[in-house]
Amino acid sequence: MTENSLDTAGRQAATDQAGAARTATSGPARAGTASSTLERGPHDGGRPPRPTLGRRAVALADSLWRPALVLAVFFAAWWFVAAREYVPNYLVPTPGQVWETMTSQWSELARHTLVTLYETVLGFVLAAALGLITAVAIAYSRTLDKALYPIVLFAQVIPKIAIAPLLVVWFGLGLTPKIILAVLIAFFPVVISGVAGLRSTDPELLDLAATMGAGPWRTFRKIRFPNALPHLMAGLKVAVTLAVVGAVVGEFVGASEGLGYVLLLANGNLDAPLLFADLILMSAIGIVLFVLVEIAEALLIPWHASRRAGVSLTTS
Amino acid sequence: MTAAKAATGTAIGMSGLTVRFTTRRSRTTALDDVSLDIEPGEFVTIVGPSGCGKSTLLKIVAGLVRPTSGEVSLLERPVRGPQKEIGFVFQKAALLEWRGARANILLQAEMRGMDRTQAARRADELIEMTGLTGFEKALPHELSGGMQQRVALCRALLHSPPVLLMDEPFGALDALTREQMNAELHRIWRETGTTVVLVTHSIAEAVFLGTRVVVMSPRPGRIIRTFPVELPAHRDYAQVMSDPRFDRLATDLRGLLGSAAANH
Ligand SMILES: Nc1ncnc2c1ncn2[C@@H]1O[C@H](COP(=O)(O)OP(=O)(O)OP(=O)(O)O)[C@@H](O)[C@H]1O
Ligand SMILES: [Mg+2]
Numbered sequence: 001m002t003e004n005s006l007d008t009a010g011r012q013a014a015t016d017q018a019g020a021a022r023t024a025t026s027g028p029a030r031a032g033t034a035s036s037t038l039e040r041g042p043h044d045g046g047r048p049p050r051p052t053l054g055r056r057a058v059a060l061a062d063s064l065w066r067p068a069l070v071l072a073v074f075f076a077a078w079w080f081v082a083a084r085e086y087v088p089n090y091l092v093p094t095p096g097q098v099w100e101t102m103t104s105q106w107s108e109l110a111r112h113t114l115v116t117l118y119e120t121v122l123g124f125v126l127a128a129a130l131g132l133i134t135a136v137a138i139a140y141s142r143t144l145d146k147a148l149y150p151i152v153l154f155a156q157v158i159p160k161i162a163i164a165p166l167l168v169v170w171f172g173l174g175l176t177p178k179i180i181l182a183v184l185i186a187f188f189p190v191v192i193s194g195v196a197g198l199r200s201t202d203p204e205l206l207d208l209a210a211t212m213g214a215g216p217w218r219t220f221r222k223i224r225f226p227n228a229l230p231h232l233m234a235g236l237k238v239a240v241t242l243a244v245v246g247a248v249v250g251e252f253v254g255a256s257e258g259l260g261y262v263l264l265l266a267n268g269n270l271d272a273p274l275l276f277a278d279l280i281l282m283s284a285i286g287i288v289l290f291v292l293v294e295i296a297e298a299l300l301i302p303w304h305a306s307r308r309a310g311v312s313l314t315t316s
Numbered sequence: 317m318t319a320a321k322a323a324t325g326t327a328i329g330m331s332g333l334t335v336r337f338t339t340r341r342s343r344t345t346a347l348d349d350v351s352l353d354i355e356p357g358e359f360v361t362i363v364g365p366s367g368c369g370k371s372t373l374l375k376i377v378a379g380l381v382r383p384t385s386g387e388v389s390l391l392e393r394p395v396r397g398p399q400k401e402i403g404f405v406f407q408k409a410a411l412l413e414w415r416g417a418r419a420n421i422l423l424q425a426e427m428r429g430m431d432r433t434q435a436a437r438r439a440d441e442l443i444e445m446t447g448l449t450g451f452e453k454a455l456p457h458e459l460s461g462g463m464q465q466r467v468a469l470c471r472a473l474l475h476s477p478p479v480l481l482m483d484e485p486f487g488a489l490d491a492l493t494r495e496q497m498n499a500e501l502h503r504i505w506r507e508t509g510t511t512v513v514l515v516t517h518s519i520a521e522a523v524f525l526g527t528r529v530v531v532m533s534p535r536p537g538r539i540i541r542t543f544p545v546e547l548p549a550h551r552d553y554a555q556v557m558s559d560p561r562f563d564r565l566a567t568d569l570r571g572l573l574g575s576a577a578a579n580h
Contacts, residue, residue, distance in 0.1 A: 204410045207380045212427035213400030222426060226414050303414040303455055 123182020131190025139198035178250030185246035193235025197228025333386035364532030403472030461488035
């Protein structure tokens with residue numbers, strides 16, 4: 001219940017939301033007392049039917065055709081510019097050349113992709129765990145809030161690229177400095193969203209928990225944590241894309257493998273097709289991981305998704 | 317039943333309760349010197365204009381708000397922190413949006429560590445009784461406001477509390493369902509001997525349900541008068557409505573509330 005005051009956008013949003021919810025729900029109670037309004041009886045009215053497989057496929061196709069179209073247009077434009085040599089080939093290769101490089105050097109590229117993927121995933125998982133623990137500490141304890149927030153903020157504002165060489169000096173050329181960079185860069189959005197989510201609990205629900213004689217752990221597990229999940233998942237989506245950046249930056253500074261390392265090599269050799277192939281793989285890592293987090297979100301908080309779906313039915 | 321414990325002495329004692337809220341922008345005196353003793357098994361209804369501190373009063377009894385001055389006791393023990401011998405129905409339903417109706421009701425059991433099978437059976441009884449059958453799995457946003465409030469009522473009754481505190485529980489219901497719920501609550505109260513304090517804006521509801529009606533003044537909230545309700549303990553809705561004593565009391569209450577508002 002203690003509303004600590006530290007001015008971040010996330011917390012502000014959280015309190016705003018709680019306020020809005022409070023004012024929004026006080027209305028109907030008033031209105032109903034006036035006189036009889038026709039309302040659904042206890043037994044009629046039904047729930048929306050569960051989506052069938054066919055419907056889901058249609059929904060998937062419906063959600064995919066727009067991005068697919070944009071991608072197609074993009075590749076067509078790229079191919080057009082490169083094939084007509086409006087830009088010299090050593091600067092922008094054709095999609096065909098990139099494809100050829102990708103297939104002919106696939107085993108090498110796959111190995112480097114796996115290295116970067118490994119660093120990214122490990123960095124992301126660690127950032128998520130540390131970020132969540134930090135968020136809980138900040139949301140629950142005023143003292144820890146005051147103590148940890150400056151450190152968290154410091155870790156965020158320090159330019160990661162500037163400390164990358166230092167990390168290499170400390171931890172060598174192995175995977176460790178890359179993973180640390182990924183953690184450092186992905187940590188902040190997890191903390192901010194976690195704190196916002198945990199603070200967004202309706203005070204009335206906490207009052208309710210208190211009258212049920214529940215301890216802090218039960219209240220956390222049954223009320224505060226599930227309530228924070230939508231916020232938290234949003235933060236994790238940002239974090240996972242940033243973790244890729246962290247890993248690649250780490251590889252730039254000193255590495256003998258990974259997509260960042262390949263990028264530097266390709267750049268040095270003016271090997272544009274390899275450079276492009278490398279960029280595509282980097283983006284692919286980010287996109288795949290992002291989609292995985294989105295799927296996890298849909299599985300973890302179906303109530304949130306169904307609510308959003310209900311809203312979009314009326315607005316789109 | 318647990319209610320038997322409270323068979324002697326006072327169930328709820330309030331003396332000299334004063335509450336001031338100080339916010340950055342303003343200072344509000346929500347309650348001013350409120351004293352009220354409630355016997356075990358009584359059904360006290362509280363009416364009063366909006367903002368006079370009715371919700372605050374209930375929260376003080378539950379130990380959720382600390383009075384600026386004055387004393388409260390619940391079941392003969394002074395109220396220091398949140399109380400668990402109660403069932404609380406908040407002014408808004410306060411449901412967990414990720415849980416279905418039945419799971420929301422069972423939250424009470426999970427938080428208290430009650431026996432699961434017993435709690436599940438009790439939940440099914442309550443669902444049946446409040447006409448929520450068929451909506452056990454429905455999420456709060458799939459329920460009407462009235463149904464949400466019924467879920468909140470079931471949740472408050474799940475553990476058969478000796479004291480039930482209700483803050484405008486039926487405000488969001490249509491008139492007909494409201495009458496049914498009133499009759500149902502009356503029956504529950506008769507059968508369990510639970511001490512109930514219920515805040516309402518409906519004079520009919522206050523008189524039909526209460527053994528005593530407490531009328532509060534506009535802010536700062538004071539108790540202007542309490543009326544004993546001289547109706548039989550076993551009440552039937554249609555009978556009560558046509559009873560001349562009901563009419564007289566309702567008219568008195570309406571007059572008192574009206575003049576209190578006018579003098580303000
Ligand atoms: N936490 C709080 N901080 C500041 N002021 C508060 C707080 N809670 C209540 N108040 C103020 O105390 C007064 C009484 O509030 P309360 O909610 O008890 O009224 P009420 O009688 O329940 O009104 P209603 O019938 O509209 O529900 C109001 O003026 C309200 O603004
Ligand atoms: Mg109120």
